[in-house]
Amino acid sequence: ELAADIMEQGIVLAGGGALLNGLDARLHSETGMPIVIAENPLYCVAIGSGQSLEEFEALKGLLISSQPT
Numbered sequence: 001e002l003a004a005d006i007m008e009q010g011i012v013l014a015g016g017g018a019l020l021n022g023l024d025a026r027l028h029s030e031t032g033m034p035i036v037i038a039e040n041p042l043y044c045v046a047i048g049s050g051q052s053l054e055e056f057e058a059l060k061g062l063l064i065s066s067q068p069t
Contacts, residue, residue: 014041032059 010033018041028035038044051061052059 007033010036012036012038014038014044016042 011027017023018037023026024035024037040047052063056063
């Protein structure tokens with residue numbers, strides 16, 4: 001089910017690598033999947049991490065494993 005979602009929705013490129021010239025076209029050519037460059041790719045991971053920290057209590061169940069590692 002997850003693989004089908006990824007094939008349909010595609011890949012989102014984030015970070016500095018997302019800005020490499022032609023990377024999105026190459027990935028699309030190799031995978032046949034839609035490729036999207038995240039809005040503000042240089043900062044989106046930091047912004048999302050900050051938002052997760054602000055909403056930590058609401059997200060705690062997703063962010064912290066209940067099983068010991």
